[in-house]
Amino acid sequence: xxxxxxxxxxxxxxxxxxxxxxxxxxxxxxxxxxxxTMLGRRLRIExxxxxxxxxxxxxTRKPYGEGSCFRxxxxxxxxxxxxxxxxxxxxxxxxxPCRDPIWGREHCLIDHLLYLAVSxxxxxxxxxxxxxxxxxxxxxxxxxxxxxxxxxxxxxxxLEKILARSINDRTHWQAMLxxxxxxxxxxxxxxxxxxxxxxxxxSYLLEEAEIYRFSYPALRWPEKxxxxxxxxxxxxxxxxxxxRGQYLLFDSGVLNVRRHSGIEIVLSFRAAA
Numbered sequence: 509x510x511x512x513x514x515x516x517x518x519x520x521x522x523x524x525x526x527x528x529x530x531x532x533x534x535x536x537x538x539x540x541x542x543x544x545t546m547l548g549r550r551l552r553i554e555x556x557x558x559x560x561x562x563x564x565x566x567x568t569r570k571p572y573g574e575g576s577c578f579r580x581x582x583x584x585x586x587x588x589x590x591x592x593x594x595x596x597x598x599x600x601x602x603x604x605p606c607r608d609p610i611w612g613r614e615h616c617l618i619d620h621l622l623y624l625a626v627s628x629x630x631x632x633x634x635x636x637x638x639x640x641x642x643x644x645x646x647x648x649x650x651x652x653x654x655x656x657x658x659x660x661x662x663x664x665x666x667l668e669k670i671l672a673r674s675i676n677d678r679t680h681w682q683a684m685l686x687x688x689x690x691x692x693x694x695x696x697x698x699x700x701x702x703x704x705x706x707x708x709x710x711s712y713l714l715e716e717a718e719i720y721r722f723s724y725p726a727l728r729w730p731e732k733x734x735x736x737x738x739x740x741x742x743x744x745x746x747x748x749x750x751x752r753g754q755y756l757l758f759d760s761g762v763l764n765v766r767r768h769s770g771i772e773i774v775l776s777f778r779a780a781a
Contacts, residue, residue: 511775513537514560516575517766518754520645525723528751533562533575533769541775543756544725546748551777553763555742558772568770570739575769585611594634594665620664622656622671622712624701625649626692627753628683631676632701634664641720646766648684648753652720653694655701656712667709674704685755685762687729694719726750726757734761738768 513532519540521527528544531537559568562575563584572581581587585607590597597616599606606612619637624630627649635643637657644652658664668677702713727749736744746758754766 509777511538511541511777512772514558514562514770514772515765516562516769517646518543518751520642522641522645522720522722525725526645526751528725530765530775534560534565543748544751546777547725547727547750548747549777550745550747551758551775553738553744553773553775555738556772556774557742559770560772562770571768571770574766583607586615590616590661590665594661595669597660597662597665599662616661618660620658620661621654622658622664622667623652623654624675624694624698625652626690626694628680629676629690630692630694630697631679632668632671633677634661634668636661641722644720645722646754647679648681648724648755649720650722651692651694652722653698654714654717655698656705656709656714658709658712663709667705667712670706671701671704675701681753681755681764682733685730685733685750685752685757724750724752726752730757730762736761736763738763738771738773 511530514534514537516531516533519529519531529540530543531540559571560566561568561577561580563580564577566577568577572578573587576587588607598604599612599616615636620634621637621640622634625633625644625647627647658667705713729750744758744763746760748756749759750757754764756763756765
């Protein structure tokens, strides 16, 4: 049996453990595939050589960002610098306006959460309130705790930048894929971070918040992490042993599905007995 489609970020469901679907980026791609049900099975993934933009559908030599053609990478607001550096939001700058004000109002001028998460270690991060808990699952977090709710992306980005002087704001993906990570008292860490929040932002702190916890489908975690790149090595063949974040973990290496957005693959597998 086969599944054919252009890759994009896997769809997730917050179940115990997390459920994953492999989804095509374009309308002509095959229907979503419940990839988390295939643990323990031998899969073969082959890139066909076709690459299409997940936004406009146009052909491209390689994907830019997370699945864009060069034109969409330069044009679309979701590819602007302020998406990776939110403190640089320029929505209200007359000489450097938002690439798409309607998109900006819908995605950036809405409530955002500042949070603590545990993956490779403890980190501070931000996300739109509509992305809970998907954002944390995509990062491979084992636990997460919202700390503050702010009115837009610019302000939450400024607060994150301040706190990043005292706490990590990055995920070390190799360490995250080796297992559950360190044991962390998330509530104690939250108290420490709250004390670092400047007075101007204290009114945004949440008085009560739920700790979210996540487990991921896994038979075992790898001791060493070898990453596949479908542009240079178009065939991945191995036994699927785990899924975490946006990574498929095989006995032969790991594949970051999101990073390969726009690349067409054929995934071959045997039907379940």
